[in-house]
Amino acid sequence: MSEKEKLAVLIGPTAVGKTKLSILLAKRFNAEIISGDSMQIYKRMDIGTAKVKEEEMEGIPHHLIDIKNPEESFSAAEFQELVRSKITEITSRGKLPIIVGGTGLYIQSVIYDYQFSDAPSDEEFRKILEERAEREGNNVIYEELLEIDPESAEKIHPNNIRRVIRALEIYHCTGKTMSQYQEKQNPELLYDMALIGLTMDRETLYDRINQRVDIMMQEGLLEEVRSLFDNGLMDCQSIQAIGYKELYDYFNGRVSFEDAVENLKQNSRRYAKRQLTWFRNKMNVEWFDMSDSVDPHEFEKKFAEISAHIEGKLKIKSNT
Structure with a gap:
């Protein structure tokens, strides 16, 4: 090594x-x-x-x-x-x-x-959120993250919609917040x-x-x-x-x-x-x-x- x-x-x-x-x-x-x-x-x-x-x-x-x-x-x-x-x-x-x-x-x-990228993903779910962000605005999606995972939300700017959606996607796929998912990694x-x-x-x-x-x-x-x-x-x-x-x-x-x-x-x-x-x-x-x-x-x-x-x-x- x-x-x-x-x-x-x-x-x-x-x-x-x-x-x-x-x-x-x-x-x-x-x-x-x-x-x-x-x-x-x-x-x-x-x-x-x-x-x-x-x-x-x-x-x-x-x-x-x-x-x-x-x-x-x-x-x-x-x-x-x-x-x-x-x-x-x-x-x-x-x-x-x-x-x-x-x-x-x-x-x-x-x-x-x-590993920031190895959490599971769900393309269908991501597309739905992207379309909602377009329609309803970034803030609506950000509010959802704030509700589920305030620790991650504090570190992500509401307009960084790609990361907001990624954090919600991790929760959707694993039932764990992004913060919990990262803690689970050893x-x-x-x-x-x-x-x-x-x-x-x-x-x-x-x-x-x-x-x-x-x-x-x-x-x-x-x-x-x-x-x-x-x-x-x-x-x-x-x-x-x-x-x-x-x-x-x-x-x-x-x-x-x-x-x-x-x-x-x-x-x-x-x-x-x-x-x-x-x-x-x-x-x-x-x-x-x-x-x-x-x-x-x-x-x-x-x-x-x-x-x-x-x-x-x-x-x-x-x-x-």
């Missing part, structure tokens, strides 16, 4: 400090970074997705950032394919690939041998892997999230979202991102500016909570608490621990 490729994965909720740490790890382990974030793939959506800035990269190559236009849709299956070939490409250059991000399903689809880990999670006590994390939103507003998030809105970008996957949908509500006159910013903070905090729950339930993660990482001495200690964990797990030497 051929040897598995080595891979480090750094996950954690929004605002926990993944970007700074990932750059330091990449320098220490001669690595390149692959973004594991479902929204950083979009061009012209920089501030709201907390995309790493050019000067923050410190010369470390970053992949899967700015590869789609905001009106295009993107799926976990597409991400899986792109990232797996990127891992092979980075490995062939003698570098270590590090996936960094917070989109659990996307990262899970890469590291485990998930996927094998495809890589020789170090899976590191960053966590933080809730109060500290929530403070950091609130501060981050304030900084985003100062950096021009309102203008960034306004330009997408003014360009007529509506009803697409990218605009469902936190930071965009809340300000769209403001532009559409549904809420006041103050409420939009408050909603953005609240939705970001809720998302962080969901991320942590997801990672804890679905992945075998080695957790590191970054609550005291504001103190440079504490951060150094944590960085040394994480580096040692990667060295031990992947049996590689760092450039220290």
Whole structure:
């Protein structure tokens, strides 16, 4: 059997400090970074997705950032394919690939041998749903999925009708939701892997999230979202991102500016909570608490621990 490729994965909720740490790890382990974030793939959506800035990269190559236009849709299956070939490409250059991000399903689809296509299908049933979507609109079909399988519905945009129908088709054929069907698979880990999670006590994390939103507003998030809105970008996957949908509500006159910013903070905090729950339930993660990482001495200690964990797990030497 051929040897598995080595891979480090750094996950954690929004605002926990993944970007700074990932750059330091990449320098220490001669690595390149692959973004594991479902929204950083979009061009012209920089501030709201907390995309790493050019000067923050410190010369470390970053992949899967700015590869789609905001009106295009993107799926976990597409991400899986792109990232797996990127891992092979980075490995062939003698570098270590590090996936960094917070989109659990996307990262899970890469590291485990998930089959998105091997669930049974029923062409007749699919045709009926396609015709109904044409006649009654995508939303009617999406509502049915929301009823049957809210977990999958949360991850699929209502206008990505192909995936909505596929999820309903899986339920129709197997009596299981797409989420249950994927759980039933017993996927094998495809890589020789170090899976590191960053966590933080809730109060500290929530403070950091609130501060981050304030900084985003100062950096021009309102203008960034306004330009997408003014360009007529509506009803697409990218605009469902936190930071965009809340300000769209403001532009559409549904809420006041103050409420939009408050909603953005609240939705970001809720998302962080969901991320942590997801990672804890679905992945075998080695957790590191970054609550005291504001103190440079504490951060150094944590960085040394994480580096040692990667060295031990992947049996590689760092450039220290």
